[in-house]
Structure formats: C-alpha cells, structure tokens
Amino acid sequence: MAQAGTGSEPGFPFSAIVGQDTLRLALTLCAVHPGIGGVLVRGEKGTAKSTVVRALAALLPPVDDGNGGRPARLVELPVGATEDRVVGSLDLEKVLRDGERAFQPGLLAAAHDGVLYVDEVNLLHDHLVDVLLDAAAMGRVHIERDGVSHSHPARFVLVGTMNPEEGELRPQLLDRFGLAVDVAASREVDVRMQVVRRRLDFEADPAGFAARYADEDSALARRIAAARAALPAIELSDTELRRIAALCASFDVDGMRADLVLARTATAHAAWRGAAAVAEEDVRVAAELTLPHRRRRDPFDEPGLDPQQLEDAMRDAAEQANQPEPEPEPDPDGPGGGAPEPESDGAASPDGAQQSAEPSESEQPGPVRAPERPAAAPSAQFKTRLLTIPGVGEGAPGRRSRSRSAQGRTVRPTTEPGRGLHLVGTLFAAAEHQVARGRRDGRMVLAPGDIRGAHREGREGNLVVFVVDASGSMAARDRLSAVTGAVVSLLRDAYQRRDKVAVITVRGAAAELVLPPTSSVDVAVRRLRSLRTGGKTPLAQGFLKAREVVLREKVRDPQRRAMVVALTDGRATGGVDPVHRARVAATLLAGESVASVVVDCESGMVRLGLARDLATALRGAYIRLGELSAEQVAGVVRAGTAKLAA
Structure with a gap:
C-alpha cells in the first residue's frame, strides 16, 4: 500500500x-x-x-x-x-x-x-x-x-x-x-x-x-x-434537472445511474467555479464526462461522444428545459369523467422474427460455383449459450471456465497446499484439541497439523480459436449471414468473458489466420465484416492451422486453456479424399487435449451429418446453429476430450 x-x-x-x-x-x-x-x-x-x-x-x-x-x-x-x-x-x-x-x-x-x-x-x-x-x-x-x-x-x-x-x-x-x-x-x-x-x-x-x-x-x-464546503448549498433547479433528464434520454442510456451521476457532477462543477446554482455550462461539462462511456451498450461500439451529437442533444434539452410544467390531468372519476378507455394492444412485437439466426429448415441450396465475393452482412446478434472447458484450470482471470485462483472466492478449507490461509477452517481444526493440549489463559494452542489452506475457485479467460467455413458450400447469402451473425455473437460473448480470440477462415485452397490471438475482439469483428467467400473447403488445413495457433500460444501462455469453435457444414472439398484428411487433421488437434465445439451450419431437409462426424473426430461437443442461442435452448455446452454433446 x-x-x-x-x-x-x-x-x-x-x-x-x-x-x-x-x-x-x-x-x-x-x-x-x-x-x-x-x-x-x-x-x-x-x-x-x-x-x-x-x-x-x-x-x-x-x-x-x-x-x-x-x-x-x-x-x-x-x-x-x-x-x-x-x-x-x-x-x-x-x-x-x-x-x-x-x-x-x-x-x-x-x-x-x-x-x-x-x-x-x-x-x-x-x-x-x-x-x-x-x-x-x-x-x-x-x-x-x-x-x-x-x-x-x-x-x-x-x-x-x-x-x-x-x-x-x-x-x-x-x-x-x-x-x-x-x-x-x-x-x-x-x-x-x-x-x-x-x-x-x-x-x-x-x-x-x-x-x-x-x-x-x-x-x-x-x-x-471551499467547493466541498459549499456543495450542500448548491441549488439544482427543476429547469436544470429537466435538462439533465432530457440529455440522458436523448443518448438512450440504460437505467437512471447516468442521470444521478450527471446531476452530482454538474453540482460539483458549479461549486468548483464558485457559483450558487447549477447552470447550463455545468450540465454541458458534466455530460462530456459522464455520457461517452455509457454509450457503449454493445462491446463493439466505438467509445467517445460526437461533438455534433452533443450539440444537438444540448439544443433539444434546452427546449425541454424551457417548457412550462404540464397541467395536471383531470380526475377521470370526477365531474365529466368516466371510465378510462381500454388500452390498445398496439402493434405486434417483431422480436420473434429477429431472434432466430438460423436459416429455414426447408432451404436446400444446391452447389455454389460463384466467384469469390464479399460476405453478406451478419444477421441479428443474440446471447449465446455458455461454452466452457471441463475441469478446473489455472489461467488468467476471466468469466468462462472454472479455475483455481488466488483471487477467487474461497470454496472450502483443505489440507492440501493452498494459496493463503483459511482462518475459520484452521480455528475449527484446532478447537477440538484444546482440552488435550492444556489450553491456558484463554489462548488457543495451535499445532502445524491444524493449518488449513484456502481452496479458492474463480473463473478464467480462455483462448477461443474460431474456424469459420467461408467456402462456396456456405456462400448462400442468408446462410452465411446467419453464420457470421453467430460468430459476432460468440465474439461478443468472448469479450464479456475476457477471452483471447483468434479467427481462422477456410476457403479456396488454404486456411488463413485473419486474426492472431488478441484480447481486442472488436478488431475481430471488423475483420469478419470484410470477409471474402467462395471456393473449395479445405477443412483439414483449417484444423491444422488451429493446432498450430494453439501450440504456439501454449509456449507464450502455458496456463491459458484453449477451445476451438468450428462453424461449418462439414463438407470438405478439394484435393484427394478431403473428407478423410479433415478427420485426420481433427484427430491430430484432439490429440493436443484441446477442447472443441462444432457448430453445424448445415441446412435443408436432408442432412448428411458430416459436421457431427467431425465433432466425433475432435472428441468435442456438437450443436446445431439454431441451438447456439441461450434463449432458444438453455444450458451450458462443455467442450472436451472424449465428450460428445448431442
């Protein structure tokens, strides 16, 4: 300290x-x-x-x-x-x-x-x-x-x-x-x-x-x-409070914390400049300090406050602040009143149509031989199911998989070597021996065998390697839009869980590491939005590239566990016996004890089940694209060796 x-x-x-x-x-x-x-x-x-x-x-x-x-x-x-x-x-x-x-x-x-x-x-x-x-x-x-x-x-x-x-x-x-x-x-x-x-x-x-x-x-x-002493006497009029509320409403911030902080900051600024009451200039300064970071509702929103947007909001807020107080509404039960009109149901909510990122089951796209082209814009994002690595690791602090941690919550006392001392466990272990040890003067007698360590558990961040199939078989616009939307949703989840991420795309004749492992996942989203599609599907190269990335990161950060998330329909093409080669590469990746999840992007009435076969070779978990949403299917998907989740 x-x-x-x-x-x-x-x-x-x-x-x-x-x-x-x-x-x-x-x-x-x-x-x-x-x-x-x-x-x-x-x-x-x-x-x-x-x-x-x-x-x-x-x-x-x-x-x-x-x-x-x-x-x-x-x-x-x-x-x-x-x-x-x-x-x-x-x-x-x-x-x-x-x-x-x-x-x-x-x-x-x-x-x-x-x-x-x-x-x-x-x-x-x-x-x-x-x-x-x-x-x-x-x-x-x-x-x-x-x-x-x-x-x-x-x-x-x-x-x-x-x-x-x-x-x-x-x-x-x-x-x-x-x-x-x-x-x-x-x-x-x-x-x-x-x-x-x-x-x-x-x-x-x-x-x-x-x-x-x-x-x-x-x-x-x-x-x-002096400003501290004057703070309680600073006047915050209803006019300026209305200005504050109008500003926060115009920036569409969540909750009421922004309004309260803006009011406190404006009051402090008025006290700092020696004024007796909050004025418009105090509210402006407070807005510049309190609102920029609250606009980042999405992890990939750019931080900061557009000066023109602030000017427009201040002008609108000024109009709101100068409005007269609204007249009270007449009592509906009083003279001339009557029963209130029933409320209208309003328009139907469009949420249901926006939830699903999976293409229709009736889609049956045929072979695609279109030239390389930009990917369709990602579909609407959603909250994904939690993908975790089984067991307990010792990686960097995060919010995904269980880990032993010196900074985590104490779970229980243990006689095994631990990190720190479990006080209550130690005292309880010693208490039952005090009579035999001849405790005197109210002082507890401790022995080395009484010491209990603190078994602590927290959550760790992982290395999440995305293998994205961007080949011709995935290039139908609605389909790849759903896939890229799912990847963006997974990247948002990785951001919130403090993972490192890497992105590998598979198309044409090779697999490309479009984003080396990084904690700045907003860069991954920008790369994904400029994704090119088309060509054959060299899945084997994708799994080999993922294995290379994982092994290299193990040298740099041995404690950070890795998980590979492959989004593909499983249709390997190109070269001699591409399906067999993909399974062999998947088996090699599984041999490194890497947890994996295969997200099956196949659509249509007839399914070949090739993605499920890849999950078996990877000894990992298998889910369909439509099952990735936490709202549609509750639960946790645990990826791991010798585990296949249906």
Whole structure:
C-alpha cells in the first residue's frame, strides 16, 4: 500500500502537469464530490495517468483521525489482491492471542477520505471491481463473512486506469464508473518538449521543483476544500434537472445511474467555479464526462461522444428545459369523467422474427460455383449459450471456465497446499484439541497439523480459436449471414468473458489466420465484416492451422486453456479424399487435449451429418446453429476430450 503525503520525498506537483486538462478536471470534481463514483482513465502507456492520480492526493483536505489531522492517503490496490485484503477479514493475531473475534480492516478502510488507485483495473477480477464500485457509490463497506458482521465508512476518490489494448471492461462495469476520460500524448512539439523538460527538472531536484509549485498547489487545495464546503448549498433547479433528464434520454442510456451521476457532477462543477446554482455550462461539462462511456451498450461500439451529437442533444434539452410544467390531468372519476378507455394492444412485437439466426429448415441450396465475393452482412446478434472447458484450470482471470485462483472466492478449507490461509477452517481444526493440549489463559494452542489452506475457485479467460467455413458450400447469402451473425455473437460473448480470440477462415485452397490471438475482439469483428467467400473447403488445413495457433500460444501462455469453435457444414472439398484428411487433421488437434465445439451450419431437409462426424473426430461437443442461442435452448455446452454433446 502506498500513501501520499507521508513520504520524505515530494511527489510531482498537480499544478505542474502539462496538458491533460480534462483528466485533471474529472479528478478535481470527484475530489469535490466523492459520491460521483470515481474516474476511469483510458489511455496508452506513458500518458502520465499515474502521475496525475498520485499528485491529486496531496490536494485533498487533511483527515481528522481523532488524534489530530493527517494527510489524505493514496492507497494503491494491486491487481493480484485477494478479497480478504480488499474488504478485510478476521484479525488472526487477536483470535490466537486473546481468543476474541475481531475484524482486521482492508484496503477500503485505509483509503477512507483519500484516493483508492487501481492500475490496470481491466485486469482486476470482476467481483472485486463490483466491491470497489459499490463502496465508492455508497460510502460504506458492509462485511458479513467468517462469522464477523462489520460496517465502516469508506468515502474515497476511486480512480482506475487501463490500457484499452490489453482488453476492455465489460459495459456493465463501465457504467458503474461515474466519469470516464480518454487520454493520449499530445502531438504538438512544444507541448511534448515542455512535458519532458518539467520531468527532467523534477528528477534533478524534486524538493526544489515542488517548492516552485507549492503556492499553486496550496491554492488548488483551498479551492477544493471551499467547493466541498459549499456543495450542500448548491441549488439544482427543476429547469436544470429537466435538462439533465432530457440529455440522458436523448443518448438512450440504460437505467437512471447516468442521470444521478450527471446531476452530482454538474453540482460539483458549479461549486468548483464558485457559483450558487447549477447552470447550463455545468450540465454541458458534466455530460462530456459522464455520457461517452455509457454509450457503449454493445462491446463493439466505438467509445467517445460526437461533438455534433452533443450539440444537438444540448439544443433539444434546452427546449425541454424551457417548457412550462404540464397541467395536471383531470380526475377521470370526477365531474365529466368516466371510465378510462381500454388500452390498445398496439402493434405486434417483431422480436420473434429477429431472434432466430438460423436459416429455414426447408432451404436446400444446391452447389455454389460463384466467384469469390464479399460476405453478406451478419444477421441479428443474440446471447449465446455458455461454452466452457471441463475441469478446473489455472489461467488468467476471466468469466468462462472454472479455475483455481488466488483471487477467487474461497470454496472450502483443505489440507492440501493452498494459496493463503483459511482462518475459520484452521480455528475449527484446532478447537477440538484444546482440552488435550492444556489450553491456558484463554489462548488457543495451535499445532502445524491444524493449518488449513484456502481452496479458492474463480473463473478464467480462455483462448477461443474460431474456424469459420467461408467456402462456396456456405456462400448462400442468408446462410452465411446467419453464420457470421453467430460468430459476432460468440465474439461478443468472448469479450464479456475476457477471452483471447483468434479467427481462422477456410476457403479456396488454404486456411488463413485473419486474426492472431488478441484480447481486442472488436478488431475481430471488423475483420469478419470484410470477409471474402467462395471456393473449395479445405477443412483439414483449417484444423491444422488451429493446432498450430494453439501450440504456439501454449509456449507464450502455458496456463491459458484453449477451445476451438468450428462453424461449418462439414463438407470438405478439394484435393484427394478431403473428407478423410479433415478427420485426420481433427484427430491430430484432439490429440493436443484441446477442447472443441462444432457448430453445424448445415441446412435443408436432408442432412448428411458430416459436421457431427467431425465433432466425433475432435472428441468435442456438437450443436446445431439454431441451438447456439441461450434463449432458444438453455444450458451450458462443455467442450472436451472424449465428450460428445448431442
């Protein structure tokens, strides 16, 4: 845990930072009103994200700890932190020494009235991110665990930084952050020179450099304290509240969190500029900070806010804000009233027609010998069934398959070597021997055999290799549209489960790795939308290419388990005995203990069953394209060696 304001060497001054005006404003507003819910900082490496965050802590008002004032802390939460370390746990020393059940506070308690900083927040376990965001929004932490019930205040400025190239946060978690800022290094030569010059000056003489900006930092600190004190008296009129509601409605954001955060941010900005009431300019600034990341309802939506769209929304919101209050509706049971008219059923919902991505069973496309052409646009996407790898792995944190993890939830105590100590299990194991051991003075007597490790389980992200049949036999527009729609749906699922993905297309004379393994699955979607189709079906090359990708990734990341998802009708063509060669290649891939799923894309009344045969050779799972939707068929498909799911 790092603490700002307690070290002997000064940090880089907040007022000395060059550029990054939007980021500095967002952090300042959260310092004025911690209830905003924190700031998510997205940007490439080397953009001073950490420097700005660390400099902020020195500007926060001193904390009254009962013994006087102390500087506000900057608490850094490592990516590998356990839930016990974050929220707290039993105080083992008190339990063993005094026999008392006591609570040992965690990092959230240490960050109270300070800054909680999470670098690479996108790599943190999702359940820990949920804990942080809940505490940031509520200002308190409630713990019910290990036989302890405890609650304590935890008001802090939450700041998470991330590099989007290393994987995105799920949209549900993006929405939980109050504000979001994208940062990038300036392309102006003079600005870059100034950044380098100030950094070199600071490294040469940290104390002297800090002294030059001490007055500016002190003025900023006083202004933050004054804005905090003025915050309760800031007026938010119905006119500005209507403007806020109209803005959020125009951007079609989900839920009401955006409205609340926008209102809090506008109020904080009004306090920051010394105004007595929220005005249109405060709402505009707040909208620029609160709405961009909430527009990413789909994982593949581009982040950011179109300036023209914001202008149009502000103009429409102004019209809404200036409208008079609506007259109350007359009482239908009063004079001249009467029974209300029955509500109309309205038009029939089109949802049913949009759910199915599978072509009609009556389709019987004949042989296709059309030249190579662009693929049809993907059909409507859907929520896919969960595809998992059997067993328990030890891969990178994610949300797909079960894994043993030092950061996961404690499942049970174990006598096997574990990660961390299971306190309750250890105490229970020792309790039954206390009489025999002659316990005295209320102190528990422990023996080495009492120690119990914590068996923890979480979820891991996997390597998902898609083998997409883009050959002539799949080139009927409706059919391939359904297939590409299914692949996009699977890619969305992989994004949300924090997988790495690779895409291999099979057509013509070879298989092509159109996307090497990556965590940026939105790139995969762009490649898929430019897919070319036509030609023969070299399935054998597709499975061999998948095997090559899996083996190469095993060298780079031995703990990440792999799953191959093949979308094909199974009709291998081209060369000598292509069907036999495809089965041999599938058997070779299965020999690497790679989990696999074959999604049968065959349509028509007469089915050859070739895709099922491939699934047998792969010793993996088999499902039809229409069964891929979670809404049509509930359940989990577990791909694995020597397993065939009908």
